[in-house]
Every structure is written in C-alpha cells, then in structure tokens.
Amino acid sequence: MPRIFGTDGVRGLANGQLTAELALDLSVAAARVLASRGEFEGHRPLAVVGRDTRISGQFLEHAVVAGLASAGVDVLRLRVLPTPAVAYMTQALGADLGVVISASHNPMPDNGIKFLARGGLKLDDAVEREIEQHLDEPWDRPVGGAVGRVTPYATPVREYVDHLVSTIDQPLAGIKVVLDCAHGAAYEAGPAALHAAGAEVIAIGTDPDGLNINDGCGSTHLGPLQAAVVEHGADVGFALDGDADRCLAVDHEGTIVDGDQLMAILAIAMSEHGRLHKNTVVATVMSNLGFVHAMKSAGIGVRQTKVGDRYVLEAMRVSGYSLGGEQSGHVIMSEHATTGDGVLTALHVLERMAATRSGLRELASVVTRLPQVLVNVPDVDKSRADDDPVVAAAVAEEEAALGDSGRILLRPSGTENLVRVMVEAGTEEDARSVAGRLADVVKRQLAL
Numbered sequence: 001m002p003r004i005f006g007t008d009g010v011r012g013l014a015n016g017q018l019t020a021e022l023a024l025d026l027s028v029a030a031a032r033v034l035a036s037r038g039e040f041e042g043h044r045p046l047a048v049v050g051r052d053t054r055i056s057g058q059f060l061e062h063a064v065v066a067g068l069a070s071a072g073v074d075v076l077r078l079r080v081l082p083t084p085a086v087a088y089m090t091q092a093l094g095a096d097l098g099v100v101i102s103a104s105h106n107p108m109p110d111n112g113i114k115f116l117a118r119g120g121l122k123l124d125d126a127v128e129r130e131i132e133q134h135l136d137e138p139w140d141r142p143v144g145g146a147v148g149r150v151t152p153y154a155t156p157v158r159e160y161v162d163h164l165v166s167t168i169d170q171p172l173a174g175i176k177v178v179l180d181c182a183h184g185a186a187y188e189a190g191p192a193a194l195h196a197a198g199a200e201v202i203a204i205g206t207d208p209d210g211l212n213i214n215d216g217c218g219s220t221h222l223g224p225l226q227a228a229v230v231e232h233g234a235d236v237g238f239a240l241d242g243d244a245d246r247c248l249a250v251d252h253e254g255t256i257v258d259g260d261q262l263m264a265i266l267a268i269a270m271s272e273h274g275r276l277h278k279n280t281v282v283a284t285v286m287s288n289l290g291f292v293h294a295m296k297s298a299g300i301g302v303r304q305t306k307v308g309d310r311y312v313l314e315a316m317r318v319s320g321y322s323l324g325g326e327q328s329g330h331v332i333m334s335e336h337a338t339t340g341d342g343v344l345t346a347l348h349v350l351e352r353m354a355a356t357r358s359g360l361r362e363l364a365s366v367v368t369r370l371p372q373v374l375v376n377v378p379d380v381d382k383s384r385a386d387d388d389p390v391v392a393a394a395v396a397e398e399e400a401a402l403g404d405s406g407r408i409l410l411r412p413s414g415t416e417n418l419v420r421v422m423v424e425a426g427t428e429e430d431a432r433s434v435a436g437r438l439a440d441v442v443k444r445q446l447a448l
Helices: 020-036 056-070 085-094 125-133 156-166 189-196 223-232 259-272 289-297 311-319 342-356 359-363 387-407 428-445
Strands: 011-013 046-051 074-080 096-102 112-118 150-154 178-179 201-206 236-240 247-250 280-284 300-304 323-325 332-334 374-377 409-412 418-424
Touching: 020 056, 020 096, 020 112, 020 125, 020 189, 046 056, 046 085, 056 074, 056 096, 056 112, 056 311, 074 085, 085 096, 085 112, 085 156, 085 342, 112 125, 112 289, 112 387, 156 342, 178 223, 178 342, 189 201, 201 223, 223 236, 223 247, 236 342, 247 259, 247 342, 259 280, 259 323, 259 332, 259 342, 259 359, 280 289, 280 311, 289 300, 300 311, 311 323, 311 332, 342 359, 359 428, 374 428, 387 409, 387 428, 409 428, 418 428
Parallel strands: 046 074, 046 096, 074 150, 178 201, 178 236, 280 300, 280 323
Antiparallel strands: 011 112, 096 112, 236 247, 323 332, 374 418, 409 418
C-alpha cells in the first residue's frame, strides 16, 4: 500500500482524495492501533476533535467522529479551533487521542486529517504506518453500551485563550497590533488572546464563510496586513495561516519579518532569561544563513534539521530543546506548546517589544538576511528529485559557481505535488538567475 500519511498527516482535495469514507476508516484504524498498543488499558478511551473553517470540514468532522465512536471511543467535539489549541486541549483534558481536520495554509478545496497522541504530541511514523496497514481490515465492532458517546465541549476557545495569556508576564498595554486571522480557525481565539493580554487589537480576516480561508489573506498573502498596519498607524502586524500553527509579521512600515527573524528575537530573549535549553535553537535547512550568523554572534547554537515541523519537533524532544521552528513562521515553544502556535508566537514577540520598549524593526535587525529565492516547480515527479543524475549535476555545477557566497537546496514538497528550489546568493539577481536555471532543469527532467 502506498503511503497515505505525508509530513503533516493525511492531506488532499476534499471529497477527491480525502473522502468521508477515508476519514471514517482512518479514525477506526487509529482507534484500533492505539488500543492494540495498550493506550486505552484500564479506562474508556477519550478523543477530542477540532477543525478549521473550511466547508468540507463539516462532513469530514462527522465522518471522523462517527469512526471513533463506532470503535468505542468517547468524543468531545471542539468544533472550530486552531491546531495548537486542539493539541493543548488534548493534553489539558487528558484525552487519549486528538484529531485536527485542517489543511493549514493550503487553498480552500484541500483538507487534511492529523492525529495527535496523548499529551498533544504528533504520532510517530511507526504508528502512522500501522494505521495505514489496518485500513479496510475486518474487525470486531463494539455494540450496545460499548459504542462511544459524542458530546460538544462548551468552552475550548476560552480555555485556550486563558492558557495563552498565562504564558507571558509583561502587559502589552500601549501596543497597537493588527492581526490577520486568514478567515481561519483562530478568528475568535487570536484577537481574544491579544486583547486579553492588554494590546489594542485591530482584527482582519475574521469573517469565515467556509470558502474564504487563506483566500488572499493570512500568512500566505501579506498584502492586506501590510496595508492595514500602515492605514491604522499600528506598531506591528501578525498574519496567521488557516489553522494558526504559524505566523509571519510586518513592522510599523509594513516591512515583512519572517520566521527566522521571529525565532531570533525569541531565542535572544529566552537566552537572556536562561530559558533557552542548552542555549540552542532548532531550525531547518531552509533557514537563511543570516539567521545562523546572527545566532552565532549572540552566542546561541543552531541545530538544523530536514524541512518539516515534525523533524524540528523530533530534534526538540530528543534533546530537550525549548525553541525551534521554520522560516515559514512555524515556531514551537516547547515550554508552552507541543506544536507550532502562531498566536503564542505573536504574544511572546509582543512581550519582547513591551519589555525592551523596542519596535519590531529594531528587534528583527539582528538578522541580516542573504537574498533568498524560492521557486516551486509543479506537475513533476517529485519522487525522483533526489535521484535524477542530470538534476544532481546541474545543482553541483551551480554550487561550484556560488562557492562560499551562497547555497542551494532542492527538495520535494511533503504536502504538495511539486519540487522546491531554494537559492541564496550575494545578490537577489544572482539568486533568481540560479534558481531559474535549476527550475528549468527540474521541469524538463522530472516532467510527468
């Protein structure tokens, strides 16, 4: 059987690759696998289920809930809630399983299913493979009183907001912030948390209709945020993605501040307060060399992993690191969360601004970014990206020409059918030129 799980759960076109039948079968298989591993011994199993605002999330949620309940699992429906909030509620309620129905930053027609183990942790690869192996297998269904109960949970947004606010010590009074919620899962929780922490909040992207999630807004489209910050004379702006597990920022003039810069701000703050474990931050190979140099100048180590928050999380868990993340704005603060949390990131950056009485531009200036160009090459056989000899030779030739003045990273996407070509160079013109040549080679060699 081919792999169904990608780097971030099961994702695809809703009602295309990701059907109600598959959602139900996955939920049954997940319950059976966790039961066979002894996760439910001695008690009745409990799961929490949350989703983002996509219209397809409604039928997929019902399918997931039906599958879990039919397997004898009690279910608490959290309804629309950010991914990190579902992870938090999984931990806070002592649930055996959490389920998030979301395709994060993907376009509205897509959706996804992500399972969380006890404690709000992502399932490891071995468990996901077991779940795939149990799909469509015959099984002994519980009957009578052994089937699961389904109950709406009344206050998940309030409890999550209270948790977020409890993680900071510095009031945010006097800071005007624009928050773009991407018409997604944090349209309630995001503004509520920043307001409760004392900030003056101007919220945009807070009118989800099931169809407009990530549509020209949020962390994948920063134009509306930049315009709103300038229009309202705000001190700073933050943009979330559809499930609010990541955020990007803009300063008071609308200049973009990416995930590398946000991590640098947080790493330095945590290091100063002795809360950066082993004085090391975990990043991916996509992080800009300027970030690595900034951390070195600050006396902070950088551990780099493969691209994907699961690899960052794995490195953090194994070595106990307290901060990690990606350039995309997926920042993990393990003292407070088990996954990336865009609202949490915004709160702690705002706290640093308040504590130092500095603007975001000044704080972000610790990172001098090398020009970086990322080209996505769609409609190619991404499975051959690492093995094609012509592609490898082209990359080697361009790397030799760049020397120590830049670097190249070519990798298949974990969630979409495309290959990403990333180039850093001394000038943006050089980076674009190299990226364009390599993208042409990839398109020609790996064409479907």
